[in-house]
Amino acid sequence: xxxxxxxIENSEKLLKLFKALGDKSRLNIFKYFCQCSLDxxxxxxxxxxxxxxxxxxxxxxxxxxxxxxxxxxxxxxEGKNVFYSLNAKGIATTLRExxxxxxxxxxxNTKNHKEKP
Amino acid sequence: xxxxxxxIENSEKLLKLFKALGDKSRLNIFKYFCQCSLDxxxxxxxxxxxxxxxxxxxxxxxxxxxxxxxxxxxxxxEGKNVFYSLNAKGIATTLRExxxxxxxxxxxNTKNHKEKP
DNA sequence: TACATAATTGCATGAATATGCAAATGAGTC
DNA sequence: GACTCATTTGCATATTCATGCAATTATGTA
Numbered sequence: 001x002x003x004x005x006x007x008i009e010n011s012e013k014l015l016k017l018f019k020a021l022g023d024k025s026r027l028n029i030f031k032y033f034c035q036c037s038l039d040x041x042x043x044x045x046x047x048x049x050x051x052x053x054x055x056x057x058x059x060x061x062x063x064x065x066x067x068x069x070x071x072x073x074x075x076x077x078e079g080k081n082v083f084y085s086l087n088a089k090g091i092a093t094t095l096r097e098x099x100x101x102x103x104x105x106x107x108x109n110t111k112n113h114k115e116k117p
Numbered sequence: 118x119x120x121x122x123x124x125i126e127n128s129e130k131l132l133k134l135f136k137a138l139g140d141k142s143r144l145n146i147f148k149y150f151c152q153c154s155l156d157x158x159x160x161x162x163x164x165x166x167x168x169x170x171x172x173x174x175x176x177x178x179x180x181x182x183x184x185x186x187x188x189x190x191x192x193x194x195e196g197k198n199v200f201y202s203l204n205a206k207g208i209a210t211t212l213r214e215x216x217x218x219x220x221x222x223x224x225x226n227t228k229n230h231k232e233k234p
Numbered sequence: 235t236a237c238a239t240a241a242t243t244g245c246a247t248g249a250a251t252a253t254g255c256a257a258a259t260g261a262g263t264c
Numbered sequence: 265g266a267c268t269c270a271t272t273t274g275c276a277t278a279t280t281c282a283t284g285c286a287a288t289t290a291t292g293t294a
Contacts, residue, residue: 015144022139025252027132037223046271056254061272063252080261080270088223092216099209099216106154106205142282163241173284178242180282197240197291 013071017094020070026063028053030072033086043076043083130188134211137187143180145170147189150203160193160200 021027032052036044050060064084067073072091073084138144149169153161167177181201184190189208190201 011144011148015139015141018135018139018144020139022132022135022137023252024132027128027135031128034219034222042223047269055252057270058255058272059253061270065272077260080268082271086219086223088219092220095212095216095219099212102151102203102205102212103209105151106159106203140282164239172282174240175242175285176283178240182242194290197238199241 013094014098016070017072017091020067020072023063025053025055025059026067029060029063029067030086033073033084037086037088043085045081045083049084130211131215133187134189134208137184137189140180142170142172142176143184146177146180146184147203150190150201154203154205160202162198162200166201 021030029049029052032049033044036042046057046061046064049064050057053060064073064075068075068084071087071094074087076083076085138147146166146169149166150161153159163174163178163181166181167174170177181190181192185192185201188204188211191204193200193202
């Protein structure tokens, strides 16, 4: 089996993704989107998202921009509102590709060699 | 299909993982382990890992500890050395579970409802 | 014991960034 | 235009955290 090392070249993209989700507030927002989706609500305005976090609206706005820049969220402007939605397929694909890469790099090797001296 | 929301309760674990990989130096170390695995080297001493980064050995040691705490690496002491290795299966599983959760939460819902007013 | 090597930890510093408030922008309504 | 609502942006502050150096711990060897 050929090892997929694409993710090594894509590490800039991964770094952005991990940075984006590696913050408590942003991960909360991320969770909120997942929970909303369960209730049938895919799109949320900034004001609505604010209700799930104990931070200023301006901070929420910045976090949403960061999540969008990292490819976690999509944004769509409609009138006065901006509706954000989860880029579920994109994230899931990225995560699965990474999982495959890691396993194909590491699982097949015959022995547990240590570093060369 | 039932939605898996386990990851919502596990968000502490995810936050640690994302925080750990959301740093350039640590992601480099992570990449280095994957590349080493391709060459048949699963285990690396701190000194060996140092060769891939342009930072002080003490910093490398701290990063390794952080990656271990986040479940990314395993550590095994042998004599004077500590050999770190990638927890490939663990990470891959976590990433796939998250990918599944995200998709099952978001993909099946019928319409593109907006938030309730 | 003395010494050498590997790794970790204490401490100080600097850089990155999360946050809140106030002001500004954008879009609709009167 | 004046007003309201939704969102973003400028700026100052606080906090987190990555880094380097020096000292310490742990282990093995002469």
